[in-house]
Amino acid sequence: MMYVTDCAWRVLAFNDAFADMFQGRQVPDNTARWMLLTAEGRRTLLDWQMTWAPSVAAQVRTTLAENPDNETLKGLDRELRQDPVIGPIYTLGTDASIAPDGVNRRLHHPLRGPGLAKMVASAPFSAPGARAIIVIFEPDSDDQRSGLPHSP
Numbered sequence: 001m002m003y004v005t006d007c008a009w010r011v012l013a014f015n016d017a018f019a020d021m022f023q024g025r026q027v028p029d030n031t032a033r034w035m036l037l038t039a040e041g042r043r044t045l046l047d048w049q050m051t052w053a054p055s056v057a058a059q060v061r062t063t064l065a066e067n068p069d070n071e072t073l074k075g076l077d078r079e080l081r082q083d084p085v086i087g088p089i090y091t092l093g094t095d096a097s098i099a100p101d102g103v104n105r106r107l108h109h110p111l112r113g114p115g116l117a118k119m120v121a122s123a124p125f126s127a128p129g130a131r132a133i134i135v136i137f138e139p140d141s142d143d144q145r146s147g148l149p150h151s152p
Contacts (some may be wrong), residue, residue, distance in 0.1 A: 001137060007063055007129030008072035016134070020111050032060050033076060038084045039068070046106035046114065050122055057090040059099065067129070099123075100133065107137070115139035 001021060003014035009032035021026040023043070028034035034041045035056050045052040060080065064073045080090040101121035108114045123129075143152040 001098055001135040002133065003031070004124070004127075004130060004132045005010060006127075007067055007143055008070050008076065009033070010072060011062075012127075014059075021109060021135075023110060030072070030076070032078075033079070036060070036080060036090075042085075044110070047110055051105050053086060053089045054093050055094065055100070055103070057086065057093050061090070061093065082131075099131065108141065109137055112139045114139065 001017045001018040002017065004012045006012055009030045011027055011029060011031060014027055022028065022034075023040055028033070028038070031121050035045060035052060042048045057080065060076060064070070064077050069071055080086050082109050083090075099121045100119040103119045105119070106114065107117045116138045118138070120134040120136070122132045122133055
């Protein structure tokens with residue numbers, strides 16, 4: 001899966017594999033909003049409260065500090081602070097994460113089931129503030145899904 005966002009997480013480009021990750025293949029306009037504020041994002045991103053939410057919230061806080069005049073980021077900041085679920089994580093967070101490069105996190109792909117998302121992030125030189133993210137998804141094995149121990 002691959003997608004590109006601007007500094008405010010607005011989706012600029014994506015491939016078909018990325019679209020497959022969303023219900024009805026409806027790619028959200030803003031990936032941070034989807035990850036942090038939607039029920040779909042909270043279901044899809046496994047261990048959301050402990051791994052995804054603190055890291056993405058920290059990235060939003062950092063990016064807003066770097067771009068204090070960005071209207072999209074200011075609006076996202078207001079939404080996050082007002083939300084009863086993400087609000088406390090966002091405002092009290094201590095994670096200093098800047099980008100998901102090299103991060104491995106669990107997610108439940110709607111077509112491929114649960115698995116591990118390995119993320120590779122880069123910043124295109126020709127588009128300051130943009131991010132290009134590649135997500136390498138490895139579905140759990142049948143043994144992992146059934147709870148059986150792995151065979152050697």
